[in-house]
Amino acid sequence: MTTASPCEPLLAALHALLGERMSTSEAMRAHHGHDESCHADALPDAVVWPHSTAEVSAIACLCSQHGVPMVPYGAGSSVEGHTLAIHGGICIDLSQMNRIVAIHEADLTATVEAGVTRMQLNRELRHSGLFFPIDPGADATLGGMSATRASGTNAVRYGTMRENVLALTAVLASGEVVHTGTRARKSSAGYDLTRLLVGSEGTLAIITEVTVRLYGMPDAMSAAVVNFDSVTGAVDTVIQSIQCGIPLARAEMLDALTMQAVNRHSRTDYPERPTLFLEFHGTADSVAEQAAMVGELAAANGGGGFAWATRDEERNKLWQARHNAYFAGLQLQPGSRCVATDVCVPISRLSECIEATYADLRHEGMQAPLFGHVGDGNFHLMLLVQPGDEAAMAQAKAVNHRLIQRAQGMEGTCTGEHGIGIGKQPYLAAEAGTHGIAMMRAIKLALDPAQLLNPGKIFSY
């Protein structure tokens, strides 16, 4: 694969194209070569800030002509090293492509540039009665969320980016622009290029525009916090609710250590026990009915102390506390980095998977906050490591290794929502199998023969 440093003619051409919107400064390169993951920094040779699909196309043409890697960059909130320029090259920062292109309220769709963040889109929608539900913890860009097949707390009800991206505009390595999908709600027209690019982590194309589905704001929304004697009680309450067909809008579990971290970080006073954060969407009557049914299941599983939030302000505070769980967890060991695990298993195996993981932690003499989107079978363990502590890092990676093997042994996946990036490549190979990986490589080579798009991510060459 090509790892040539950008030659002066390329940098000169990019400067001619973009002027001040191209930088080779140490500070900018360092900012873009560092991320939320525990992977080592890896700086690009230059950073560019295009303003249009046409400019991205021109940049891709130039990089291709010079055989230089391209690394798409959104909000930089990846926890799997997606934006690290491990083979150097040009970081294409799409954050200035942040226009709302069109909101079609009657069709429940929005088309936005790749740099629009989920919160920006929802601010834009606030008077429309519509909302966009997908919410990874960070205020990620819709381009980045598409590229990593992100999800979040609402996925149990509304699906992930896989289900909610209708169409994309993307730039291929050659600079050619493709428009995948249409604004129709469904289609059987040829290969599903949209779903192929969703989750491709910038290795097949650079996403520049995204059309997503929107949803009507429900008549009634009600959130609740309920605590349990055990993690199993909390998890089983959610699983049984799903098996009963109760359309939970959100069902998040935070264990006692996570609740302790949340209380410290968000200055809340929740009981520091295994806790569910729940939300119900519907009409006033159906929300009351759903809540009553879940309340009964919770009581039967040792849950108690329901605290309700129905006003928007209370609900937002509650979910902000949940969204901050990652940052709260980091503060348990100030200065630490986090090995974030991300397995997802069939829901019937979730309690068993979590219990076996706690047993492993006890055996290792470790503590780690555990929380997750239990309605999807997806949970995260925050394995905190002080920089430079090689032994602790090795121990954390070994716990993650065993956790992934456990999940894959239960017909689950090594990553529910974070993506493969750099660190999960061996696990993808195990999960997809020899022929599955060979199919992925064949597709990669067919669409990016010079391997210039985000090289070294998903698989190495």
Next chain:
Amino acid sequence: MTTASPCEPLLAALHALLGERMSTSEAMRAHHGHDESCHADALPDAVVWPHSTAEVSAIACLCSQHGVPMVPYGAGSSVEGHTLAIHGGICIDLSQMNRIVAIHEADLTATVEAGVTRMQLNRELRHSGLFFPIDPGADATLGGMSATRASGTNAVRYGTMRENVLALTAVLASGEVVHTGTRARKSSAGYDLTRLLVGSEGTLAIITEVTVRLYGMPDAMSAAVVNFDSVTGAVDTVIQSIQCGIPLARAEMLDALTMQAVNRHSRTDYPERPTLFLEFHGTADSVAEQAAMVGELAAANGGGGFAWATRDEERNKLWQARHNAYFAGLQLQPGSRCVATDVCVPISRLSECIEATYADLRHEGMQAPLFGHVGDGNFHLMLLVQPGDEAAMAQAKAVNHRLIQRAQGMEGTCTGEHGIGIGKQPYLAAEAGTHGIAMMRAIKLALDPAQLLNPGKIFSY
């Protein structure tokens, strides 16, 4: 591309492998070389009935060694010519691979062999309290439904095969077996090979096993038939319901001519006016609430004469009448073949698209039943043509041509659920664009370089 007839050594090898489960008889070849579409018959050179993924793999190895095309075959219910062996070769009939591999009730998943039909799966589930919602009119196989990205009447609530296939086992042209996806509800693990194969129409791999999502049978289900002064009133009732966030489970519109055909075929006595067939799923209270809200919208749009069906038997009769609409339509002109249109547009444009289509029919002096999944923006026009009437066929194709252009001009698609097959290839080219088609071709050539898998479907070479 290869169009060599199967040589004797291949036929001998297939016979040695499969014995009586290989046939070159004229009758079997004719049966498999004919379909529901208006395309000309095209017979395979032989038909095989494998019983396992291993046998499909062995067949693929043999076909590849001899450079002979392979055409996967399920229930033969395609209306776009997918199963016609237009380049000859071996028809791989998967209907005897009809075992239910596993039903995981607690996880709401089922794994079945490709030849299992949707009704067979639902019969198997009848005591479990679960069901599989995707229902194209015919009793198609789950392999075929996956390969064409099928949907049906429940898609407005439960999605299409795109949203409901979790994992696949498939055989590549080389005979290699891939397992895509896992039983986890979501994943970010590498390229979405599952979604790439869903809708690939047998051109990338032969699907041999399918893992799908199941749903809990709702506490209450209630269906209703309501008739309207105008098609627009019926369509607008559905669109407004969706825009209000009412979770319709089914919302089918049948125009007056279709209702006439249904009455004749199913011996019903519905008013022969534009009609909605609706269904509501939920708890008893929420179903009543949904029905009341839709009732108000219907009344405001000129709807009346609500007839309710709440008992299973009544509901089944109603939906059977709807599922038979295609066959009922054919009987309006006995002996005719049907050019079935399948556009899908953003829902805000649906009334306009239908009205313009009626205007075109009036201008042509034609009548054609029109019905569809209006909640998705998808509708079908049955353009009936007597065999051999070239002028009528040309006129029908011209109407479909203008309809597709109209839909694509409204940011819609040429096919909502039938697929591209043989007839819609020029429209796919227009919809996907030069670079989109080039991407699809590159993927095809990367995965099936000798172009032996269902050649001539989706695109010609």
